[in-house]
Amino acid sequence: MSALQQFIEREIPKVNAALYALLDQSTMPASLKESMHYSIEAGGKRVRPLLVLAVLEDALEADERVEDRYAVAAAIELIHTYSLIHDDLPAMDDDDYRRGKLTNHKKFGEAMAILAGDAMQAMAFQSIAEAHSIPADIRIELVQLLAKASGADGMVGGQVLDLEGETRQLSLEELEHVHIHKTGALLTYSIEAGAILSRMCEHERSELKRYARHIGLAFQIKDDILDVTSTTEQLGKPANSDEASEKSTYPAILGLEQSEKQMQAHYEQAIDAIAFFQEDSYLHQFAHYIVARDL
Structure with a gap:
């Protein structure tokens, strides 16, 4: 088992514990809690919270790490999960399945799905505000x-x-602009949050933001490639859904071969940005994981 896999298997249960603690300490209605639990337990890879923790692991000694780091990590996962619930709604992507399970609105109804997402968004800020260490x-x-x-x-x-771009074919520059915001902004925040908690200098923070920008674009290109090359069973949602809805994607604009090259170029830029970390750092390993993954 690789060092990264050991890190992931060690840290995901701690992120999950922080998420469940936030839900369980609330006095919310049981039906709302069930809906929120359902999406949180849906089997996400927890990439964003893990990136926060990876920066802390790479930048600090064990006895320097922030006690409430999991509260920040959980907050980011709550924002990400709420965005997926709302993305799946009929007014948005109109998806029936997410990670091989019925989407939240298919399981609990549209009203409850909207409210579960709203509650997750508010709870994310509560989690950070109450991280008193x-x-x-x-x-x-x-x-x-x-x-x-x-x-x-x-x-x-x-x-x-992204919604406004559905009615026409975007240029490569327009598509990157969409994903720098839609996917990349939260990934960049995850990295920057780790840098802030580690009290890194401005130069290192700037370089980590460059890393995050490029790894965020590589992440999205890989998602677009997997949508074309994977089966529905592998993805846990309908394969070729982007093509079916005529969405602008990297393969649609560049083709698969050029998309792979574009992804590799972003990967190399990301690695260049973290030259101040050792080559076996978790951020190096995460960059490789993001472009090499098969789901």
């Missing part, structure tokens, strides 16, 4: 940056650009 000024910065990354200037803005 983190100094107040750092919590404020983390909350402010998460609001920007997940809102109109980030993920939601990217979703709007």
Whole structure:
């Protein structure tokens, strides 16, 4: 088992424990909690929270790591999960399955799915605000940056650009602009949150943001490639769904071979940005995992 796999298997249960603790300490209606649990338990790879923790592992000694780091990691996963619930709704992508299971609105109805997503978004900011081992000024910065990354200037803005682009074929530059916001903003925040918690210098923070930008684009290109090359069983959702809905994707614009080359170029740029870390760092290993994965 690789060092990265050991790290993932060690850290995912801790992220999950933080997520379940947030839900279980709430006095919310049981039906809402069931809906939220359903999507949180849907088998996600937890890439975004793991990236926060990977930066901390690479940058700090074990006794320096922040006690409430899992509260920040859980907050990012809540934002990501809420966005998937809303993405799957009939007014958005209209998907019936997510990770091989019925989507939230198919299981609990549209109204409950919308409210579960709304609750996850609010709970994410609560999680960071209540992480009292983190100094107040750092919590404020983390909350402010998460609001920007997940809102109109980030993920939601990217979703709007994606919707508006469905009626026409986007150029490569337009497609990258969509994904820098829709997918990349939250991935970049995950890396930057780790840098903030590690109290890294401005130069290192800037380089980590460059890493995140390129690895975010590589991540999206890989997703587009997998949509074309994988089966429905492998993906846990209908294969070729992007082509069926005539969405602009990297393979649609560049073809598979050029998409692979574009992904590799972003991977190499990401690796160049973290030259100040050792070559066996978790961020190096994550970059390779993102482009080599088969689901």
